Amino acid sequence: xxxxxxxxxxxxxxxxxxxxxxxxxxxxxxxxxxxxxxxxxxxxxxxxxxxxxxxxxxxxxxxxxxxxxxxxxxxxxxxxxxxxxxxxxxxxxxxxxxxxxxxxxxx
Amino acid sequence: xxxxxxxxxxxxxxxxxxxxxxxxxxxxxxxxxxxxxxxxxxxxxxxxxxxxxxxxxxxxxxxxxxxxxxxxxxxxxxxxxxxxxxxxxxxxxxxxxxxxxxxxxxxxxxxxxxxxxxxxxxx
Numbered sequence: 001x002x003x004x005x006x007x008x009x010x011x012x013x014x015x016x017x018x019x020x021x022x023x024x025x026x027x028x029x030x031x032x033x034x035x036x037x038x039x040x041x042x043x044x045x046x047x048x049x050x051x052x053x054x055x056x057x058x059x060x061x062x063x064x065x066x067x068x069x070x071x072x073x074x075x076x077x078x079x080x081x082x083x084x085x086x087x088x089x090x091x092x093x094x095x096x097x098x099x100x101x102x103x104x105x106x107x
Numbered sequence: 108x109x110x111x112x113x114x115x116x117x118x119x120x121x122x123x124x125x126x127x128x129x130x131x132x133x134x135x136x137x138x139x140x141x142x143x144x145x146x147x148x149x150x151x152x153x154x155x156x157x158x159x160x161x162x163x164x165x166x167x168x169x170x171x172x173x174x175x176x177x178x179x180x181x182x183x184x185x186x187x188x189x190x191x192x193x194x195x196x197x198x199x200x201x202x203x204x205x206x207x208x209x210x211x212x213x214x215x216x217x218x219x220x221x222x223x224x225x226x227x228x229x230x
Contacts, residue, residue: 033216035152042202043144043152045218054218086152090214095166096142096154 002091004099011105018074020102022087025068032070033088034063036081037101043086047072074104082106109133109219111203116224123193123228129186129203129221137161137181140206142217143188145199145226155201156188159212166212171197193228200225 005023012018022032032050035043045054047063050070060075074081087099115127129141142157156167156177165177176189186203201224204217 031214031216037152042220042222044220045216048207048216048218088152088154088216090216092213095157095168095213098144098152098154101151 002089002094002097004087004089004097006085006087006099006102008100009103009105011107012074012077013107014079015076018077018081018104018106020072020074020085020104022070022072022099023068024070024089024097027068027070027089028066030065030089030091032063032065034072035086035088036083037086038083046085077104077106079106109205111205111219111221113201113203113221113224116201116226118227118229119193120230121194121228124189124191125193125226127188127190127201127203127224127226129188131184131186131203131205134205136179136184138209140164140209140212140215141179141186142204142206143177143186143201144204144217144220145197145201146223147196147199150199153199157206157212157215158186160210164212190226193226195228198226198228 034047036046037043050065051063062073084101086101110132112130143155158177174192178187204220206215
């Protein structure tokens with residue numbers, strides 16, 4: 001089965017850069033999508049197809065994907081970025097697989 | 108503006124049945140696949156099922172196959188999830204979401220999502 005591994009938590013000082021990873025076997029060969037989920041809210045798409053940004057998402061959010069690791073990068077982190085972040089890929093056998101989610105804390 | 112509104116959640120005993128609904132508006136409903144994703148309390152997201160725009164293609168995660176049935180009524184712009192033989196580990200918030208790419212079902216992603224409906228399976 002295909003699995004995605006994310007760190008349980010990431011902390012970043014306000015104004016600094018946060019990096020959240022999503023690890024999977026040859027994930028670089030797949031399209032990775034990232035969702036932000038604030039407490040009590042539905043997930044919000046922030047990055048699709050590794051590095052594309054939906055309209056309305058700040059340029060501070062970016063993504064990359066290579067080898068066995070995809071990364072969501074949040075530049076100039078703000079208090080409003082505190083949330084859980086989930087990666088998603090499509091697998092030809094399991095269909096859709098989510099990572100376990102990462103809680104981002106902005107200090 | 109795309110809007111998705113789930114309903115039908117509640118408290119149900121183990122072994123019981125429940126049908127969730129997702130009312131969609133703001134887009135041409137039958138052009139897009141629709142999916143259900145759930146989130147157990149304090150846990151991550153888990154994809155549950157997807158249905159193609161015409162309703163003829165469906166996929167399920169292994170843990171619900173044979174117990175859950177996804178369907179849609181394109182005349183009413185509504186997505187459904189019939190859940191039978193419910194178990195305690197089905198307890199979760201269930202979200203419906205719209206697939207982004209059309210008309211494909213596979214290799215897709217989801218945006219936007221509804222606000223979710225809570226299903227609690229407990230005696």
